[in-house]
Amino acid sequence: xxxxxxxxxxxxxxxxxxxxxxxxxxxxxxxxxxxxxxxxxxxxxxxxxxxxxxxxxxxxxxxxxxxxxxxxxxxxxxxxxxxxxxxxxxxxxxxxxxxxxxxxxxxxxxxxxxxxxxxxxxxxxxxxxxxxxxxxxxxxxxxxxxxxxxxxxxxxxxxxxxxxxxxxxxxxxxxxxxxxxxxxxxxxxxxxxxxxxxxxxxxxxxxxxxxxxxxxxxxxxxxxxxxxxxxxxxxxxxxxxxxxxxxxxxxxxxxxxxxxxxxxxxxxxxxxxxxxxxxxxxxxxxxxxxxxxxxxxxxxxxxxxxxxxxxxxxxxxxxxxxxxxxxxxxxxxxxxxxxxxxxxxxxxxxxxxxxxxxxxxxxxxxxxxxxxxxxxxxxxxxxxxxxxxxxxxxxxxxxxxxxxxxxxx
Amino acid sequence: xxxxxxxxxxxxxxxxxxxxxxxxxxxxxxxxxxxxxxxxxxxxxxxxxxxxxxxxxxxxxxxxxxxxxxxxxxxxxxxxxxxxxxxxxxxxxxxxxxxxxxxxxxxxxxxxxxxxxxxxxxxxxxxxxxxxxxxxxxxxxxxxxxxxxxxxxxxxxxxxxxxxxxxxxxxxxxxxxxxxx
Numbered sequence: 241x242x243x244x245x246x247x248x249x250x251x252x253x254x255x256x257x258x259x260x261x262x263x264x265x266x267x268x269x270x271x272x273x274x275x276x277x278x279x280x281x282x283x284x285x286x287x288x289x290x291x292x293x294x295x296x297x298x299x300x301x302x303x304x305x306x307x308x309x310x311x312x313x314x315x316x317x318x319x320x321x322x323x324x325x326x327x328x329x330x331x332x333x334x335x336x337x338x339x340x341x342x343x344x345x346x347x348x349x350x351x352x353x354x355x356x357x358x359x360x361x362x363x364x365x366x367x368x369x370x371x372x373x374x375x376x377x378x379x380x381x382x383x384x385x386x387x388x389x390x391x392x393x394x395x396x397x398x399x400x401x402x403x404x405x406x407x408x409x410x411x412x413x414x415x416x417x418x419x420x421x422x423x424x425x426x427x428x429x430x431x432x433x434x435x436x437x438x439x440x441x442x443x444x445x446x447x448x449x450x451x452x453x454x455x456x457x458x459x460x461x462x463x464x465x466x467x468x469x470x471x472x473x474x475x476x477x478x479x480x481x482x483x484x485x486x487x488x489x490x491x492x493x494x495x496x497x498x499x500x501x502x503x504x505x506x507x508x509x510x511x512x513x514x515x516x517x518x519x520x521x522x523x524x525x526x527x528x529x530x531x532x533x534x535x536x537x538x539x540x541x542x543x544x545x546x547x548x549x550x551x552x553x554x555x556x557x558x559x560x561x562x563x564x565x566x567x568x569x570x571x572x573x574x575x576x577x578x579x580x581x582x583x584x585x586x587x588x589x590x591x592x593x594x595x596x597x598x599x600x601x602x603x604x605x606x607x608x609x610x611x612x613x614x615x616x617x618x619x620x621x622x623x624x625x626x627x628x629x630x631x632x633x634x635x636x637x638x639x640x641x642x643x644x645x646x647x648x649x
Numbered sequence: 650x651x652x653x654x655x656x657x658x659x660x661x662x663x664x665x666x667x668x669x670x671x672x673x674x675x676x677x678x679x680x681x682x683x684x685x686x687x688x689x690x691x692x693x694x695x696x697x698x699x700x701x702x703x704x705x706x707x708x709x710x711x712x713x714x715x716x717x718x719x720x721x722x723x724x725x726x727x728x729x730x731x732x733x734x735x736x737x738x739x740x741x742x743x744x745x746x747x748x749x750x751x752x753x754x755x756x757x758x759x760x761x762x763x764x765x766x767x768x769x770x771x772x773x774x775x776x777x778x779x780x781x782x783x784x785x786x787x788x789x790x791x792x793x794x795x796x797x798x799x800x801x802x803x804x805x806x807x808x809x810x811x812x813x814x815x816x817x818x819x820x821x822x823x824x825x826x827x828x829x830x
Contacts, residue, residue: 316729319767383678390687404703404781410767418772419701442677450670451660484652502651516655557775558813564775571727571773 264292267630271300275378275634278644282621286630294625294633296618301648309608313574314340314414317608322408324612325646327370328363328589329409330399332646337412338493339584339595340605344414344577346546352416353495354536358429359402359411360494360586361525361532365436366395367589368476368518368525371641375515376447378638379456387443394432401425414575415550416542426533433526444519457511461624461636464509471620474613475591476517477640481509487587499531511639518641549575574603590614590643610649614642698783703768705784706759707806708799709777714808715747717778720754724770724779732763733770749820757799761787780809 270281279300285293305324309317321336322329334356341348348356369388376384396406401422403409411418447453463473468481478485486503488496504520506513542550551570556563570576579601585594591613598607617640625633663669689696698704711717720737738755740747747753770779784805789795797805 312729316727319729319765401699404701404768405766408765446674446677449660449664451665451667454660502653504653504655506655507657513655520655558815567773567775568723571723
């Protein structure tokens, strides 16, 4: 069924008109509603408890990130990518750096690629933990949230040690990462993985055979395989519907082809499948992290040979005049990227995050388009909510695990 | 490609009575009840800050108590939210051992309401003069109080060890007559 698109104001007006004729009532859910996970507003038309029409209203968190990108050098935009999917900033940093590197045609050293895989997977775990915990609250399981947050805190301590910040990591640079791993960091990550798996089982055990949870999620918000593909869903939301699309397998980047892991898919495409996919993905991420640490080679963490893209090391800047000049050039003019365009997409925790970068040469992108998974995933809401109960909308929204920072960007 | 299907077993009769879940839930709760606490009484207890933490940006002096910043304005340029404002000036006359440095900041303001603690200023600084240190909470009653001026930045920054003393080396080279630049 084709969904009718209407601008928010006219949607409200139409709803008011419909209300005067029928028995339906218009209801605004959000933008400040605890279960809409941020500033999503759903303009609902309800007949009693049943939704007859749902219009998502977006843009409350719009900052114009794509335009901002055109006004700064490539490296200056890295902190902005933290604020897209702010529950997995490291994964965004990595996807952005890979996109610009694809355009520039540079290869990063193997150690850098390995580090990027480790941090992406840790970001996936932290994002899914948050998604799971928040979903627990949405459907009435408070305890899960507390346990997932305890684990997430441990991850954030690791991120803090690695990047210098817990939340806004800004870790990657074009052609590498900002700093090498601190001493003993990988051991602490492995220790985290070891203690995390039993706790994950404990957390999931609170939910997956729980009748209350199953009543709220099983057979609610069923998305068929065809619909999931037609609406461009990605990530666990797509895999929950039984489509095994995972770019880490299908279009491996940053050396994902070296690691052995499974892709979980659902069978029904309901809220429970989407939740269960996230649970399983965390186990797989732990597997990838362990392999990546075992295989992590030594060496540089930045592509030193790309002299017009990567700033020289601090030591050289302080001792050599040529490197000092180079540092000034790269900082003021930006990393010199060749003219052209590139689209790169990465499998982020929320789905496929794509960056389309157009360069006319020089250190500033001419145009940058961000394909954010949350935005595309939400496109199915009008169809999905129709005929559901209001209470189930909360369950459906939670199962999508979207982030408005990325959706509105 | 290894694909695993999500298992979906129908609930058993016992599970449909909610009882096993209540029991196992309580077991988990009890286990956590006697586990050590993981929360922190924040203002009294403070978290340990790791090395390399990106806290409040500060200006630092070298071990001889001399200002390191040469007001090249690279940090001002790179700062994504434009939090830094520098007015370049000359080195004060009362610092004869720094006369060859030529420049020093007359004013140096960092607006902590704009700063996003990204650390790019520290990364590009060719003098290691601006450093993000451990302080993570700043407060003020007015917007003006949240702007750290040069004096405050040096108070916060203090002195850090220096590996290079590049300006001293340059002076020594000049005096020896083999200054290449």
